[in-house]
Amino acid sequence: MENMTITETAGLSRRSFITGATVAGALAALGLAGCAPQSPRDKELSATGTAPADISWDEECEVLVVGSGYAGLAAAIEAKSAGADVKIIEKTNRVGGNSAFAAGDMAVCGSKVQAREGIEDSVDAFVSDMLIAGLYLNDKEKCRVIAEKSNETWEWSVEMGCTWDKNENGEPWLYPYGGHSIMRTICQAVDGGGSNVTEPLAAKLGEMGVNVETERMLVQLIQDENGRVIGAVVRDGALDNDVESGKPATIRATKGIVLATGGFGRDLNFRLAQDPRLDETVDCTNQEGATAESLKAAVAAGAMAVHTDWIQLLPFMSPDEQGYGVAAFYTDGQASYAPTLAKATGRRIVNELTDRKRYADAILETGEPCVQITCKKALYGDGLANAMEAGIAHEFNSLEEAAAFYEMPVDAVADEIARYNTFVTNKRDEDFEKPIPDDAQAIDEPPFYGVRLWPKVHHCMGGVKTDLDCRVLDMELAPIPGLFAAGEAAGGVHGACRLGSCATTDCLVNGRIAGQKAAAETVA
Incomplete structure (x- = not known):
């Protein structure tokens, strides 16, 4: 032996x-x-x-x-x-x-889902996005392997019986993840993740x-x-x-x-x-x-x-629940459509679609949980009900009521939301250059919704x-x-x-x- x-x-x-x-x-x-x-x-x-x-x-x-x-x-x-x-x-x-508790979304380059939506992507673009988020400390060749093999591996997962969320036409759909310059993330169902x-x-x-x-x-x-x-x-x-x-x-x-x-x-x-x-x-x-x-x-x-x-x-988390919880299934989706405001100033602090490090660091820099505010008209996705049930999201009849609840300066919050609404109308974020989705709506009709954000180790x-x-x-x-x-x-x-x-x-x-x-x- x-x-x-x-x-x-x-x-x-x-x-x-x-x-x-x-x-x-x-x-x-x-x-x-x-x-x-x-x-x-x-x-x-x-x-x-x-x-x-x-x-x-x-x-x-x-x-x-x-x-x-x-x-x-x-x-x-x-x-x-x-x-x-x-x-x-x-x-x-x-x-x-x-993995069983993860959201489960998967970044895939050159997928048939991208082709269906007319989206052009490349391995180089995928690798570049990973390097930018990683502050160029990444193992670049490992990143390239991930990008090159992403589509064949996603197709393999489907062959293995793995399931992915479907749109109204029963087809997998793409999600606008922060830090990606091109839509390439195939979404996983909230139910099951x-x-x-x-x-x-x-x-x-x-x-x-x-x-x-x-x-x-x-x-x-x-x-x-x-x-x-x-x-x-x-x-x-x-x-x-x-x-x-x-x-x-x-x-x-x-x-x-x-x-x-x-x-x-x-x-x-x-x-x-x-x-x-x-x-x-x-x-x-x-x-x-x-x-x-x-x-x-x-x-x-x-x-x-x-x-x-x-x-x-992970910046999308709520301090009002333990562990992964349900916050990210709601707040992550709203990041494209809603502002994140500092408690002390009532002002935005970051491009809500930046990478996770910059987003989390911006929240931590304020020294206390920030607040994401939106309204029913501007909601994205279907995570609100679970967030409300978990007690981490709250409904308000006015922006003033929301600001008071979170102990934020009422006038500053109203002014900041009004300014953000002009970005939505003009489809141009003049403060942080966040891409504004074509279907984004102004946050100007009750009921309004708020949730506190504080990063967690992820x-x-x-x-x-x-x-x-x-x-x-x-x-x-x-x-x-x-x-x-x-x-x-x-x-x-x-x-x-x-x-x-x-x-x-x-x-x-x-x-x-x-x-x-x-x-x-x-x-x-």
């Missing part, structure tokens, strides 16, 4: 080749000690004195996929389609990861004989003496993201491991170390499993981490560095054999700020690539 290295989470760059230590000692070095043995396997690991070179694997597969969101499901399907024996694990108790993608992909995977194994949290990667990743230590039934809880098990992966573990937005201490502004007063849209233990495991295996201090805030641009084949790179920019990553687990793709609706595209495109490449791995 091959010799192996078990990497250590606590030491971010140390590799210890263990020859005479017991597995119990190795697990202690991994941070897996500290809990009493809970099973016969625990007792075996702590009592037999078996050296890591003689480890008895609990399970074996060819490709191990970690995470069951967009990227993980796509990777597992592609690896299985390529003939590999695949195992896919998920740390939470449900399938879909953070990202689960309209994750559920069909999981069902397809099940038809192929692979079911997602839930409540299995990766805590360590196992390497042989040459640094090749050959397996993982997982914790079954771990509680509250605690790497010392649950029951340990080892999984051998003879071809490779795909990390599709998402970001670390819910990991308060880890994100504070990256951006001290993001303390407990800043909420997060992510599910509770979005923590950093898999990133730490990858770094301990020698992976280069990049851009971990670039954490995207997407981590940082993660492990990968190449175009989704191979994880070490500190010398050399691939770590047997280790792949895709989706939010991979850093550097989106630069300083991910362009809206590109996450779905990124995860599906690179998830498929990672699965294909892992299945094609040859082992000497």
